[in-house]
Amino acid sequence: MNTTPTNTNELGANHESTPSLFSTLRAAIVLFAMLSVITGLLYPALVTGISQSLFAHAANGSLIERNGRVVGSSLIGQSFDSPKYFWGRPSATSPMAYNAAASGGSNFGPNSDALKSAVAERIAALRAADPGNTNVVPVDLVTASASGLDPHISRAGADYQLARVANARGISPATLAAIVEKHTERPMFGFLGEPRVNVLLLNLELDNAR
Amino acid sequence: MSATLQLIVYLVLLFLLAWPVARWMSAVMDGRFGWGVRIERVLFRMAGVRADMEHSWKSYAFGLLAINAIGLVAVYAIQRLQVFLPLNPEAMAAVSSDSAFNTAVSFVTNTNWQGYGGESSMSYLTQMLALTVQNFLSAATGIAVAIVLIRGFVRKSSSTLGNVWVDVTRITLWILLPLSLVFAVLMSAQGVIQNFKPYEKVATVEPVKWQTPVLSADGTPQRDAKGAPILAEQRSDTQTLAMGPVASQLAIKMLGTNGGGFFNANSSHPFENPTALTNFQQMLAIFLIPAALCLVLGRMVGDRRQGIALLAAMTTVFIVAVALATDFEQQGNAALTSLGVDAIASVTQPGGNMEGKETRFGINASALFAIITTAASCGAVNAMHDSFTALGGAVPMVMIQLGEVIFGGVGAGLYGMIVFALLAVFVAGLMIGRTPEYLGKKIEVFEMKMVALAILIVPILVLGGTAIAVVTEAGRAGIQDAGAHGFSEVLYAFSSAGNNNGSAFAGLSANSPFYKVLLAIAMWLGRFGVIIPVLALAGALAAKKRLTPSEGTLPTRGPLFVFLMIAVVMLVGLLNYVPALALGPLADHFAGFAR
Incomplete structure (x- = not known):
């Protein structure tokens, strides 16, 4: 190695080295390779090992089983459009809604005409499914989520749909309201998160209760 | 109210956590x-590194460039070859050459601009061995440069700044790796997935229906007698859930202020950020090291x-930005309210502008995250910035x-802020007619030249790149939204690339070769075009004597200096x-009233 010890540092016996091209490249390549193995292979493998042995359910996608069949994940929303189910957030994933292999939002700007016509269509669809309902529509029910996979709607969004679902299922609104209340999650410590309802879990419970 | 509480708790926890981490890092x-x-x-012996040897700023810079250049080649090669490599259960094809180049530059420069959807283009091996590795190494590069600049102030009449290999290795193995390990396990315990399984196909409760255009033999859509495209009804009874080793990549993506999501939807994807609590922890992780x-x-x-003064300046600007963005987003989109939408916050809904936001995060946690990720040069998103209101997206x-100096990227934020501090003492020095000093070092002509270079290169890249994009056909082709918002999309893209942030107004179709190449150039020069002047600055400072403060020295640790720096x-x-902002977000905002 081509080095020139000059010891000009008052802090201690440090030497300036003017390394050769070869020694710089060797150090860069060898360290890159070893740090790659450590951070790119060993580290993910270690995290996988720990999480699979301690909390495999969470690490594998919080999957829900019904009668021995996987029917979804409690974290990932699904598409619903029958009146007897609560509907989730609109989803902008392609080619179909709630495509959990290609997440994403609409990315429409606030003044976009496409956004306005999409929202108008969604309001019309909600009204058509429930003509008697004259309430204003909670904003989350007609705007696409960021991931396109949002599992939740706001509590207001569930309340808005309550009469329609109760009607379609022939159950009393009060009974349904109690089930919705059971599925309502509130902000943690009063400030973390928003009042929300997990649509898939709620709908699964409705089907089970039948 | 809950937004204020969230911000206060956030800042208190951040400073409490930063204290022991700073101690450990030192x-x-x-x-x-x-x-x-x-x-x-052992590693140093294999690499032929003599840990007691120190480098001049030029050798240090050369070493950093060398390991980053190797990273560039490796990330490119792994993407191109992923189809032949293991851990590819979904049989992802080789990434196209322009996309692979853009992604390689993006991850090496700590930008993590993403022209691809992770779950639809990258194999598990690529995510780990190419992208996760660069998340570590680009973060280590930034931190190393910041440490070297500090050494420039600490050392007296020294020609060396430290050993580049020792610094990069230590930062990676003993700072980033342990923090990431703890954070990754914490995340996966709460629902962030971590596995090597093939994508999970589940039977859904209701079938999903959609329409696709019917194509003729030549691939163009068939049209009926009236000229409308003929659509075929499609239906699926299953949902395919993307899987993968997400938690391990997420941890360093946040702690290293990288921001490149495992999934296309980044930290808005429920598998990458399942709850409001994980969201809060991720926000802490972004600012922790800065x-x-x-x-x-x-x-x-x-x-x-001296350190607290810098932190105070950053925190002040940060709080103002959070307050503004939260307010703009909470006001919602007037265009939708007039259609009969209820966007008023209540105990049952967050209200506000919910397009492109997740219900569990609402307005408060989305606006706070947006400011943290852009202040810190992270670029991860938990909401789609393109769908923010005009002013809410301007913040x-x-x-x-x-x-990227309000906390900023790991290392990059600190060295950027020190550069601004030097400019501040220089301006103050001009006003009082004294030679400026900072942390005991006289700031003279060479230092100010490097400061000017470091400050000016990025705006030149951002504004120049935006100008080229909006006057060329290829640039305009990528714009999604008409008018001022379209200009904002381009301006945001170049701001993000030049400053190595990586978030996007994602309506812009930046996967054309034009944007991939131009943005890659902006990312590379925006990174190393700043790092090299900063290292030269460190070298010049280290060679100087250290002065003891005199009566004429401007104190750089009080409120006056904090104000001056801001x-x-x-x-x-x-x-x-x-x-540029007047042509983009401001015009966009006023256009909202015009309609």
Whole structure:
């Protein structure tokens, strides 16, 4: 190695080295390779090992089983459009809604005409499914989520749909309201998160209760 | 109210966590930890590195460039070859050459601009061995440069700044790796997935229906007699859930302020950020090292209030930005309210502008995240910035344009802020007619030249790139939204690339070769075009004597200096970008009233 010890540092016996091209490249390549193995292979493998042995359910996608069949994940929303189910957030994933292999939002700007016509269509669809309902529509029910996979709607969004679902299922609104209340999650410590309802879990419970 | 509470709790926890981390970082950088030194000695022997040898700023810069250039080649090669490599259960094809090049530059420069959807284009091996590795190494590069700049102030009449290989290795193995390991396990316990399984196909409760255009033999859509495209009904009874080793990549994506999501939807994807609590922890992870580095500066120069002054300036601007963005987003989109939408916050809904936001995060946690990720040069998103209101989206854009110094990227935020501090003492020196000093070093002509270079290169890239894009056909082709918002999309893209942030107004179709190449150039020059002047600055400072403060020295740790520093950051940032911001977000905002 081509080095020139000059010891000009008052802090201690440090030497300036003017390394050769070869020694710089060797150090860069060898360290890159070893740090790659450590951070790119060993580290993910270690995290996988720990999480699979301690909390495999969470690490594998919080999957829900019904009668021995996987029917979804409690974290990932699904598409619903029958009146007897609560509907989730609109989803902008392609080619179909709630495509959990290609997440994403609409990315429409606030003044976009496409956004306005999409929202108008969604309001019309909600009204058509429930003509008697004259309430204003909670904003989350007609705007696409960021991931396109949002599992939740706001509590207001569930309340808005309550009469329609109760009607379609022939159950009393009060009974349904109690089930919705059971599925309502509130902000943690009063400030973390928003009042929300997990649509898939709620709908699964409705089907089970039948 | 809950937004204020969230911000207060956030800041208190951040500073409480930054304190021990700063202590640990100082110890590691000084080599004051016994067991690790023995392990790294093995690595150094294999690499032919003599840990006691130090480098001049030029050798240091050359070393950093070398390891980053190797990273560039490796990330490119792994993407191109992923189809032949293991851990590819979904049989992802080779990434196209222009996309692979753009992604390689993006991850090496700590930008993590993503022209691809992770779950639809990258194999598990690529995510780990190419992208996760660069998340570590680009973060280590940034931190190393910041440490070297601090050494420039600490050392007296020295021609060396430290050993580049020792610094990069120590930062990676003893700072980033342990923090990431803890954070990744914490995340996966709460629902962030971590596995190597093939994508999970589940039977859904209701079938999903959609329409696709019917194509003729030549691939164009068939049309009926009236000229409308013929659509075929499609239906699926299953949902395919993307899987993968997400938690391990997520941890370093946040802690290293990288921001590249495992999934296309980044930290808005429920598998990457399942709850409001994980969201809060991720926000803490983004600012943890940038905040700690300010305290490291105080420790290393032997005057802790110097670091606290920088932190105070950053925090002040940050709080104002959070308040503004939260307010703009909570006001919602007037265009939708007039259609009969209820966007008023209540105990049953967040209200506000919910397009592109997740219900569990609502407005408060989305706006706070947006400011943190843009202030910190992270670029991860938990909401789609393109769908923010015109002014609500302008605030994150301004945070990027201020030069990523409000906390900033790991290392990059601190060295950027020190550069602004030098400009501040220089301006003050002109006003009082004295030679400016900072942390005991006289600031002279060469230093100011490097400061000017470091400050000016990025605005030139951002504004120049935006100008080229909007006057060329290829540039305009990528714009999604008409008018002023379309201009905002382009301006945001170049601001994000030049400042190495990586978030996007994602309506812009930036996967054309035009944007991939131009943005890659902006990312590379925006990174190393700043790092090299900063290293030269460190070299020049280290060679100087250290002065003891005299009566004529401007104190750089009190409220006056904090104010001066904020003023300089705002002045430079706004002078550069106000005309462009007027054409983009401001015009967009007023267009909202015109309709």
